[in-house]
Amino acid sequence: MSDALIHTPHSWPEPRAMLRLIKPITWFPPIWAFLCGAVSSGVPLGANWGTVVLGMVLAGPIVCGMSQAANDWCDRHVDAVNEPDRPIPSGRIPGRWGLWIALAMTALSLAVGWLLGPWGFGATVVGVIAAWAYSAEPIRLKRSGWWGPGLVGLSYEGLPWFTGAAVLLGTAPRFETVVIAGLYAFGAHGIMTLNDFKALEGDRQHGVRSLPVVLGPEVAAKIACTVMGMAQALVVALLLIWCAPWHALAVAALLAAQVAAMRVLFRDPKGKAPWYNGTGVVLYVTGMMISAFAIRGLA
Template sequence: MAQTRLPSHPDVAYPGAAAALELIKPITWFAPVWALLCGSVAAGGSASSSYPWLAVLGGAILAGPLVCGGSQAANDWFDRDVDAINQPDRPVPSGRVPGRWALWIAIGMAIAALLFGLGLGRGVFVATVLALALGWSYSAPPFRFKTEGWLGAAVTGVAYEGLAWLTGALIVGGEAVLSRPLMVPFAALYSLGALGIMVLNDFKAVEGDRQMGVNSLPVRLGVRRAALTACAVMAVPQMVVVALLALAGHPISAALIGALVIGQFALMRRLLRDPQRFAPWYNGTGVTLFVAGMMVAAVALRHGAGG
């Protein structure tokens, strides 16, 4: 793949604060921070037990700005050629983050994440290492999992949903919490559902991905089929969660999540009319219902589902 010149701007030697903040994309932090909070709620004990607020706040900083934000900077660096076609106004191709600054920022935040994770315990440190490895390998050579369709979406789903959920659980309950029957399965199911959400984010870059040989699902399957597949992948894991909660004796939680899934089906009808146009809209509506269901499931786990 042909490489562009290092991004530069005649008047910019260092990135400004606004450009650096845009590089690490604060809007993307919500998913891992929310998953971490869900995991921390799921691992909680009785209502009278102490909740480690400061440790959970540290975990939120770890999952959001440091792991996710730093990985976003790394991805923008390694994707600078594709972004020069799809979104040339981004900080790196526009030159507002010049030279190799995006790479240095990403490396610095990865080191900070490792130190944070180490301070929060062995299990959290292991989860941090895995999340960083997956987050970077999405765009970084030699892996560049984003070029492999489902694999790229799965990597981001695990990094920003499943591992974040388990990180929250580890902070509150320690490594023993992973032995609870539904803790890891729910993290895995919501990681799988998030895979469909990640596919929606590929619709904005179809033309550039096609030109640069990135085999995202919209490129590989076509926009319509990729949208249908994404909807199915988002819905099926949630229906499995509903079934597991019902079997575990939590019918109210199961019914609430089932109602949220029905709401998503209604919103998916509009998404499928024009996936490229309505994917951002669905991210603000249907995905909101998806993440609300995550917290319902977390509360059910806190109150003994699968225990």
């Protein structure tokens, strides 16, 4: 789709459209993961509240918002099919304003990341590269149903968790923190796969080989749930090994509730995917914080 197709009589983007472009609803996962990392560090949060708040703002509204703007710009052709009412294909953000917003927020991300010291800045650089690698040509990892969700899971869950701990510690987090953050990032691959269900038709037309497109909704849903379940089962096992039985029991109970929700999902994967994202994912992220407190206890 040429840029001419997204022009409107307006020369300036609508403020509400700009807010929708950076999708506040998507900010929660990286904010929560950064907070999990801060908790798992063992460092008193009250004495470092300014750093924690700045890190949460960076992870959510700034870096995640930037990634959403970049994705919507690079996906304007697909969105014209799937969701033509989105800010760019609808023309409420005209011309190349979507690209300019994404680039401006990229610069802002790096500037704020610099304020968090070497660990914060390094993680921000990685996050910015990942965001553009996911969406932009010629790399566009979004085209792969395996690499795309994996990169998003790492960027939304693993990287912010690692950063939250590293920034407060001023050094690399302990082994347990890295492993648990990695497992929850791995499990988030399943969450991102379920998120792809809403774009089935546009993905088919534009060569995005998401797992729902390649394997069908039924198989993709089973793979997504298996990945989420395996990650949390390993978390439970590690917490038991690390002598945190009550935390392990709590995560196991949350996993059992997710399994019950998964059974509902399997009856109608495409129709129930949004419902599962509002129920099973809440249980998933609750287990993240419980695990963070378990690691904090080990410290």
